[in-house]
Amino acid sequence: MNRGPTWFNVTSLVLGFAFLYIPILLLIIYSFNGSRLVTIWGGFSTEWYVALLHDEQLLDAVWVTLRVAALSSLVATVLGTLAAIALTRYGRFTGRSVFSGMTYAPLVMPEVITGLSLLLLFVAIGFERGFWTIMLAHTTFTMCFVAVVVQSRLVTFDRSLEEAALDLGCSPAKTFFIITLPLILPAVISGFMLAFTLSMDDLVIASFTTGPGATTLPMRIYSQVRMGVTPEINAICTVMIGFIAIIVLIASIATKHQETVRRREEQAAAQ
């Protein structure tokens, strides 16, 4: 077997990464552009980052986005985890496949449709649109991602651990909190991170469900770009990329750590 990388592998790797990251790299570089014109390099400068800090509207949008993301991902994590438990644990209850299908539907549903249907619902029940409607909408569409992540952990969970706890005199509720939850926590956390980033990135559903006074960062950026791209937008995008990169990194490290721990335990068990 050929162990070294072939020219084909190297080329496809370089092309692939170039395709993915050159646009982002350009954006980051131009965020340090001293010129007001986006496409002309006017020397290195951090003035747009300073300008950001004085843009009230932009900072307000950041604050709304973070609050929506934090709250909706928290609720989505709780609901998604509960859904995952129901789907893996309660064997063959009536309507199980309907329930699981309905849980995963938002995963494949076009965002426009999710957004539109939520908008119709909020209008129909007379819910005043704004921060809370975005929060609710984000909860519904990120919940299924949490459920998928947690469920994949639960199917490999050794149920005799829970039985052992019950056997030793621990009540079912307490067993969940001191045995099950600590062991599936890495998956729950990655689910939370995923929900958080999805909520932060979302433009379509937020645009449908928002009302006056609640503008998220993607919405603000999008509306500003329509009037022309400014280096300030590049700067805020760079900050967002950095923020999301950090979250994804933490999530993947947590998952990896959980994987290695599990593999080590399996290996030890096989001895």
Next chain:
Amino acid sequence: MAKARTQTIGAVRRTFSPWTDPSATPLIRFENVVKSFGAFTAVNHVSLDIYEREFFALLGPSGCGKTTLMRMLAGFEEPTEGRITLAGQDLTGVPPYERPVNMMFQSYALFPHMSVADNIAFGPKQAGMGKGEIAARVEEMLALVKLESFAKRKPHQLSGGQRQRVALARAVANRPKVLLLDEPLGALDKKLREETQFELMDLQQSLGMTFLIVTHDQEEAMTVADRIAVMNHGVLVQVDPPATIYEQPATKYVADFIGDVNIIACKVEGCFGSDLRLATSLTPHPLQVTHSGDQKPGDEVWLAIRPEKMRISLDAPDAAAGNCFEGEIWDIGYLGDLSVYHVELPCGTRIKVSQPNLSRVVERPITWEDKVYVTFTPHAGVVLSR
């Protein structure tokens, strides 16, 4: 010290047989227990009494219902029919966390996020014991399984044998009335398994607990148990002490499941007191067998003979030697301590005969294609009608 303890255990085990005492009250009673999963009946009308301080083994192939029976006692499954009582208390509807029964799991089920000491302390903590008391109990249990220096380790930092001990210590830490062991030694290698079997027996005696073990390993059941229940297809086939199971199997199934056996189809030709004369296609001469059953001439029966209960010889026996098969060596299994000879009879049937290799040098060893004579006494075999 160790010698003295073994002797007392020997004395206890020698006289221990509450199941023969009609006035003894059993600790655990399975009363006509049925467990069905949909259309599949895992446990089918099982009634079984287990006595205090007994080391009881449920033995059978996988899928025979032995684990289901144990899980019903632990409370993880509810019987579909019948009931289980423990020390007179009906266990129906009692959840697992309220039963005075603890289980050692096949996978050990040690909590991976807790240290050895915390794993052992788990039960006492749930029982609401005080801090000092828990610490003392953990100490005691660690000493019991000789893992004092491992208290701070996590389960994944232990070897398989050590984890097995932690699981055992955790299961007995609450001093349950009954300890359930689900294939407890399945994951250990042969040598360690044999050592641990004797440790389990010592532990059971010193704790004075009732042990119920589930296993598919007949040697393990024979070694550790006071009584064995052989199960098949959800039914108890025979419940008896190991020696009875081996020497007086109730059915062909038991005879075949426990150890090696030759099962010979016969027809009863005549009864003479406690002697039966059996006709078989394997030899033109009828077989003389001692049996105290109620067979009548003409009955179809099976003669079960263990390989070690027969003698094999190159020389023709004298006429008085009793039953004899003539045949040719077809194959030899040399196991060191004994050799198993597969003898092909003229009719094509092969029977197994084993012989201990008592001396290192044999003048005329029995070898392939030798003509041999297999003899056995009237007491060597068991006549079975099922």
